[in-house]
Amino acid sequence: MLSSLAFCLLIQLYYVLFVHLKLANATIEEIPAVSRKPVSVIVCARNEIANLNQYLSTLMSQNYVEYEVVVVNDRSWDGTEEYLDEMDKKHPNLKVVKILDNDKFIAGKKFAVTMGIKAAKYDWLVFTDADCMPATENWLLDMQQPADDRVEIVLGYSPYLKRRGLLNALIRFETFFTAANYLGFAIKGMPYMGVGRNMAYKKALFFKNKGFAAHMHIPSGDDDLFVNAHASSNNTEIRLNPDGHVWSEPKTTWSGYLKQKKRHFGAGKLYKSKHKFVLSMQIIFQFLFYGFFVGCLFLSREAQYVAGGILLFSIVIRSLVYPKLLKRLNYGDLRWWFPILDILLFLFLTLNGFLAMFGKKKVDWK
Template sequence: MNVISSLLFILFAVSVAIQLAYAFYFFLPALPSGDNEINDVPVVISEKEKVSVVICGKNEAHHLRNYLPLILAQRYSNASGKRMFEVIVVNDASTDDSAAVLAGFAQNNEHLKIVTILPEEPRKFPGKKFAIGKGVAAAANEWLLFTDADCQPVSKYWIEEMTVLFRTSGGKKQIAGGYGKYAQEPGLLNALIRWETMHSFLQAFSYAYRGMPYMAVGRNMAVEKKLFREAEEWDVWNKLPSGDDDLLVAKTATTDNMRLIMPKGSFTISEPKHYWQDWIRQKQRHLSTGKYYKPSVKRLLGIYALTHSWSWLFFIPLLFTHFYAAAICFMIARCLLYWTVWTAAAKQLGEKKLSIFFPLFDFGWMIYNFAFAPYIFWKNKQQWK
């Protein structure tokens, strides 16, 4: 029994040590110092930075009514006041009144372009990728900004914030990833959705900060068109109906050409799932692209998830051994560091009232990884809508 206890403690201590090292190397250096606030003054842009906002929707009439006006009313113009963006909405074989809603908006918005996909139209790519490709093909500009029909920008300068890296002298980027929040609502599921979204973004942000970009969210991502075309030629592209965001990053992102950003004016807000089964299906789809990350990234993410699980799995039985005092001290140090990091991230990302859930979600993330492991490592979720 003493041998087993000693082995458990060694594995536990190593796991906690790796968790601490991960936090100090990735999370802490990447956290903003407070200078990433919303930019309330639009930057004068040149003709070459015109932007095409691409939105794909299938039976999204309700969301288009509510959120499309916020996209169309963005403040993004040149020195003379000329509008410098267009909005392309791809109506993907909708059976609701999306077509009528879009036609109504088009009457008073000359910068709105509508692309309609008929139900019988042959598809080159599965699911959402076909719709996105149609939207990109219709784009008149070289700079693309993607979002979803159920998303709203938090600022009238959202386009400005999301594309500022495309015109930064000395360090111009080709891919920019922003934070895609979920609306805050009562209930445990909503808190979990917001925590998991914050946690995933913090991981991706810290990796990009260290020169290892691996993901972005398609509901808030800007990219140069030629990189999208490059990703579209990848043989993996037609294996999944969604995952265009992660696959594009996996194929085209480098240490130098991509950055994730945190200015509050760059956020979008989406409607969260309200039922556990709907959220589970959504996560199965999102996690299906993880197997296509670069091997080095997959190893690091795997080590992080594994040591997180081991920390909790070994901590509990160690409480019933003579190592209990040392185990408690190790776990307190680990939890204090991570909960402090998450508190700082939640404040920066505007995720209110999450701190009280940190102990529950910290432990629950172990269960999350076990439950979704088949989709992370093997399965593809072959469905968009």
């Protein structure tokens, strides 16, 4: 039992020391002072009048010479259409795409994203959501097409805004954990996902690979499945500069958060086999680590002391890595709570996985 516990610790340390620590120590590049090529920003909105009213202006006031903002109004009925019509008159670089109810297409965010891409004027596409706000007016300077034309995908970072309560702390810690993984593995040369609140890629890459055709039947995955299928160590870069972050509104109810994570769980099933293996091992060995630790508590007093020492060693090692990484990813206030949140997140992900497997299958994007 103790040997199994120690082995699980070694597996944990691989992710902490060779993935997350690499991200914590990565150099943060300065944001370019000038724009290189024009950019199209894609935003999909379905009944987002409140968020558009609050955040669209931050997209329209970016410090970038030539760019457009393409907002796709996906069958909204809350006043979004009227608001966008008014904004369209005020901003020459705003382009509004309307999707009407029609039985001839499959409703969903991927269709809305595809319509936005088709309407985009420029080849470099930057993606965000209606409930998102760039940290600064230099966001597009950071997410613009790199000077190296071989780079076809740029993965940015999008933290959630701080609110009161356990749910908010758990959401932000889960976002931190997800970002530590996908950004850390991208640095290691194995990019496997991106977050649609802040990412970019070439329009040519989208059409060359027939868009979302391979996974159009999955409600989610317009971001992570596309990156998973087409990102490589040669064509992908990440962005860490705080001025290039995009802040997002978190879910405020447990049911809303569970629904969101259920969509993400469904997309993960279609990841490449090597990515599913690496991510599954991370969760499985974390599960086994806590399981073996509890099992050791029923052994001799000496075994209990050894098990406690292994657990303490695990916490100490992570305490040397995660506070710095939490601060880098704008969650510095969580650094004193991460051991507790780590256990709570593990329990939540286990519950979410169970509900996703046995709950109802149909999940809408909005």
